[in-house]
Amino acid sequence: MFSKEKKFKSSFERKLEELFGLDLRSLALFRIGLALLIVTDLIKRSQDLKAHYTDFGILPRAPLIEQFLNPWFWSVHLFSGEALFQSFLFLLAGFIAFALLIGYRTRFVTIVSWALLVSLHSRNPMVLSAGDIEIRLLLFWAMFLPLGACYSVDSALNSSSKPLSERILSGATVALTLQICFIYWFTWALKSDPIWWKDGSAVYYALSIDQFATPIGQFFLGFPALLVFLTYTTLGIELLGPFLLFIPIRTSFFRLCAVVTFILLHLGFGLGLTLGLFPFISAIAWLVFIPSEFWNGMSQRLQTPQRQKLKIYYDGECGFCKKTVYLLRTFLVLPGTPLLLAQDEPEIFAEMKTHNSWVVVDWQGYKHFKFKAIAYVCHLSPLLRPLTPLLEWRPVLSAGTKAYEIIAKNRRAASKVTAPLKFRPLEVRSSLLTDIIAFLLLLCVSLWNLRTIAPSIFKLPKVVSWMTLVLRLDQKWNMFAPYPLKDDGWYVIPGQLKDGTEIDVFKDGTPVSWEKPRLVSATYSNERWRKYMMNLWSKDNSKYRLYYGRYLCRNWNTQHQGSQQLDTFSIYFMRETTLPNYQTPTVKKVRIWKHSCFNSSPEDN
Known part of the structure; x- marks a missing residue:
């Protein structure tokens, strides 16, 4: 799947890629997390669709446009104040997010997801929080990245014989890396009040905010010394934690330490305070930094004889069949499994016609057909193996077999359903143009963040200001800064x-x-x-x-x-x-x- 081109790179290039490059499998996991977040967010927002996004609700369009909306912001949600129109946009955003989840036309749907999210955020700024800003920014930088290079429809139907590189280094990987670091460095810089630095009482004040506090947060208020420790620990992690990404020795180890540390930090925040999706958004952001060595180690541990010797034969004259087995191999995480034409082996071809089924040959040479073959392949999948008892349960097996036979008899109709899925060559590379764009936008983001801590020193050129606002790269990381709400x-x-x-x-x-x-x-x-x-x-x-x-x-x-x-x-x-x-x-x-x-x-x- 991946090419081995490391030996042709200089030691400096390899180290630069190690520090600022991102593994394609980590990007795929990041994509899946983003898509699930968007779907979850849409479901939660839809519960108050009428109240928050229509003219019946708390902020009709007319006063929003006349009094509150920044002139550089834009929103297709403002085209109508009717609940039906808003419902259509929510459903469209959900459909696009599902396409992002499975990695179909990944770059296109990432761009559309970002546009719909920006539009939704501009419709009612009064219900937004720091988590909304973060997911908006993550999705923006994701538009420049090959999120569909692994574990996706795009990768499953990759017609190119050229293996993909294991990692990608580009202007966008640098920008995303620094953007995530900025969240912590600038929130640290904005925490200027003595309750953070002098008496260490900031966590005490944060957990005392009744509108945020959970029962667990209230429980921890009973441990004053622990709260002081957590205050200084939070400051230390925010300042020093991101630097774990850039340690040039044992880089993979320290990057994994950073990933685990920040995921635990945000889960801790979520236990003590009601922060909505913010802890999950922040945790998923760190998944992009999972190093290649982690995935390679996992892959080696999964290479059992049963998986290594698995063979899948399909009908070469059936386009639906071919696409199905390629998709199954990808989403069941069985990357090394050979997919073979049944017509190339007379014995297999004869059994395929006899059973009107694909043929799955296991490591001992036994053949599996129809839904039993599906159950066996799922048994070998590291993701779906827990479902094996359910799939082999007699009622499910019987129903699955009947469903398989119906589809097998109607392959032409099934082929029409999968017609939009095309085999296409997939390339993973950065271009000079996109790198330049990413670095220029990163400069805008850097200046914008610097202005939040020293507005009198860092003056923004007009072009930087309007570009940042139009693209909704505006941000201010003042969570509990300069001090928690009193x-x-x-x-x-x-x-x-x-x-x-x-x-x-x-x-x-x-x-x-x-x-x-x-x-x-x-x-x-x-x-x-x-x-x-x-x-x-x-x-x-x-x-x-x-x-x-x-x-x-x-x-x-x-x-x-x-x-x-x-x-x-x-x-x-x-x-x-x-x-x-x-x-x-x-x-x-x-x-x-x-x-x-x-x-x-x-x-x-």
């Missing part, structure tokens, strides 16, 4: 119905209670609503409150009639400021908005 709290929205009944609109009409919830983070249905409500509390976002008020009226009154309709309400934020050394905080009731559903003059307080 003003915390929960929402109470007492409302009055037309008949005088008082309800809490925020809690779907339950009686009003000013008591602090046992777990504040659980009062939000999901990460998007939590982010939106935390943003709404900020004075910088006070102009959004009018549209949230109007949404609450629309949402309630379309579901209730007559005297049960919502008349007026006020939005209160029960502000609780975290104090040092576990001091008991005081709670202040702050009204941030007053609204009348049938009066056109709401009051902003």
